[in-house]
Amino acid sequence: MTAAITEAPALAPPVTRPAGLSAAFRFELVKLLTQWRIRILLVGCWVGPALLITAVSQQSSLPSDTVFGRWMAATGWAAALVVLGFCCSWVLPLLTALVAGDVFAAEDRLGTWRYLVMAVRSPRRIFAAKSLASTAVILLMELGLAVSSIVGGVAVVGNHDLVGLDGRVIPAGHAAQLVVLAWACVVAASLAYAAVGLLGSVVLGRSPIGLVMPALLAFVLQAAQLLPMPAAVRLALPSQSFLAWRGLFTEPVQSGPLVIGLVVSLAWVVVATTLAYLIFVRRDFADLAYDGPGLRPLLATVLALGAVVAASVAVVATATPSTGSGIEKAKVEQSMATSFAHLYRLQSRELHRPDVTEAQLRTSASCYRAGSHGDDQGPGNDWRCVVTWHIPHATAVGTAVYQLDIAAEGRYVADGDGPQEVNGYFQVHTPTGDAPNPVWQVDGLVDLSSRSSSKGRS
Known part of the structure; x- marks a missing residue:
């Protein structure tokens, strides 16, 4: 009796799929x-x-x-x-x-x-x-x-x-x-x-x-x-x-x-x-x-x-309409006047004074660069601004002086330089005690991409 020998069918190699x-x-x-x-x-x-x-x-x-x-x-x-x-x-x-x-x-x-x-x-x-x-x-x-x-x-x-x-x-x-x-x-x-x-x-x-x-x-x-x-x-x-x-x-x-x-x-x-x-x-x-x-x-x-x-x-x-450095006199004046008007209202609330509006204050700013000879533009720490505003129900006009350090990207810090009762000291005396003076130092930002305006009003 002979045994029949049969070959096992060859197995196909496993198929591996690539990772998705x-x-x-x-x-x-x-x-x-x-x-x-x-x-x-x-x-x-x-x-x-x-x-x-x-x-x-x-x-x-x-x-x-x-x-x-x-x-x-x-x-x-x-x-x-x-x-x-x-x-x-x-x-x-x-x-x-x-x-x-x-x-x-x-x-x-x-x-x-x-x-x-x-x-x-x-x-x-x-x-x-x-x-x-x-x-x-x-x-x-x-x-x-x-x-x-x-x-x-x-x-x-x-x-x-x-x-x-x-x-x-x-x-x-x-x-x-x-x-x-x-x-x-x-x-x-x-x-x-x-x-x-x-x-x-x-x-x-x-x-x-x-x-x-x-x-x-x-x-x-x-x-x-x-x-x-x-x-x-x-x-x-x-x-x-x-x-x-x-x-x-x-x-x-x-x-x-x-x-x-x-x-x-x-x-x-x-x-x-x-x-x-x-x-x-x-x-x-x-x-x-x-x-x-x-x-x-x-x-x-x-x-x-x-x-x-x-x-x-x-x-x-x-x-963009902006030319040069984008930091110009009119832009700085407008930004400074706007910021001061808002912060002056904040100071008035801290001192419990009657509230006023920006329209009543009619704030404006006059800024220049020391030694620029009329070319008031560009970054630097030699900017000076005089801010003026109208006190409601009075004929007097308030003034405040600031020294500005404007960075090349348009951000500036304005340090108050008097008068002391307005922006010359870092604190104000309120009925509830001393509090930070909002107008002592002002942080602002000049839009480098915008066109300069003609007046610096809030």
Whole structure:
């Protein structure tokens, strides 16, 4: 008897499907969130602002040299804006550098590209997943900064009215809406820095310089803001949204710089992300010694970003009526007169005087630059203003002298220089005790994108 031997049918090799975009995104997100530096940054963003506000509230002096710093003890909304101003200077660019600046270069240093490509099988999906994951982490950090500063400010200082950058008292409810909108407006600039970080991570390969690209860009732009330059150039910089949110706290809202900043930031996002994508999908993932695409793509990147700046300057110069630095005598006079009129009413309420309206006060200002020989324009700490107003039911006219320090971005601080009973002392004597004098120091903002008016009246 013979046994029949039959061959087993050959089994087909298992079919492995490439990872989809959602799976790749979750994988990249988990990779980021498992890094110790990302976890520390997230905890710092969600806790740090509240701790900072609590510490400052215990001090005897306030950061009066910062925007809304002098009102930090009066309302929690001012405290949230102080944190926002500090974050716009350095915190947000550093966060984007630490998250987006290393998201591609880390794979080069670890030599893991071949495994990732085998799993996903699409450089396009890899780029999209890494970009979306880094953006999600950055937005989560920025949300933490906003929530922590708002909750911490309201809890520690209180939900009180806010004095705007034109002296107007903003009700607490409306101030809450403006603060949330201000935090939302800086998202565009944050994404622009993140796009530069992605581009640096792709172009520079293993080099750690890609990690600091957003921080380096922030340093260059911070230095550029200190230089004398035309308003069109200043408004066309990608950091404009980090400054333009201040215009929300004037009446009327200074929407010109804000819109320009948002459009310019989005243009940088599109150009930088597109460049990073085109360079990334053309790389050789099988080359274990790959260390960047070479000099030609790097040069093309520099030229493309330079073209974005040139095009932005040309469009802004054509679209805005402002010329020169954007800081002109008529604008300063109008802003100073408006701010004083609003703050004078606030002082009258503190002193329990009869309320008056801006129309009754008929406030005006006469400003000049010391030694300017009639060319009263541009930033500087040598501005002088004499504010006059009409006292209701009296023939007397009040006068107050101010010394102004106007920064290049249009923000100014006016220090009272007498008379003492009006603006010469930092406190006023009220029936309930001493209180801060609203007109002793005045914070204001000149709209660089607007056309100057002929008179400085409120």
